[in-house]
Amino acid sequence: MDSNSEGVDFPFQPGPDERARAIARCYELAREWGLTLPAVGPIVLDFGLGCFAEIGEVEFWVANEEQAGYCGKFLFVDDGQTCPYHRHAVKHETFFVLKGRVRMVVDGRERVLAHGDTLVMPPGVAHSFTGGGPALLLEVSMPSIRHDSFFADPAIGENGII
Secondary structure: OOOOOHHHHHHOOOOOHHHHHHHHHHHHHHHHHHHOOOOOEEEEOOOOOOOOOEEEEEEEEEEEEEOOOOEEEEEEEOOOOEEEEEEOOOEEEEEEEEEEEEEEOOEEEEEEOOOOEEEEEOOOOEEEEEEOOOOEEEEEEOOOOOEEEEEEEOOOOOOOOO
């Protein structure tokens, strides 16, 4: 998926009504926080589980330049909403908390990150994050490629792989 792709084409998203509500919530929070979101189609992920409010996130891909070797995206999670436990074989990520707080679980150990905190995530390190209230993270990473996200829950994606 390149920088200008429409998020609606990405698999593992909720139905259109829930997707619309999630996107509206992101724009509402961005306005409250005084932020401008990139003019891209957001990806509203429920990871194929159908319980977006508990397990999901909204991604705004600013850039995903495979040939140039970089990616940047905004990640929204709401209060109590979790991006589930997973690892990447290739992708190296750095997370920066722009707004709110998140509870990160990294290789089984929990830590809380708040506004202004940064966390580097090398390939192979399992991690998840949960909003402690609405939260916005900036992910700066190697490109996001399909089949490089390996989830602990095999019900996610295709046998635990997205």
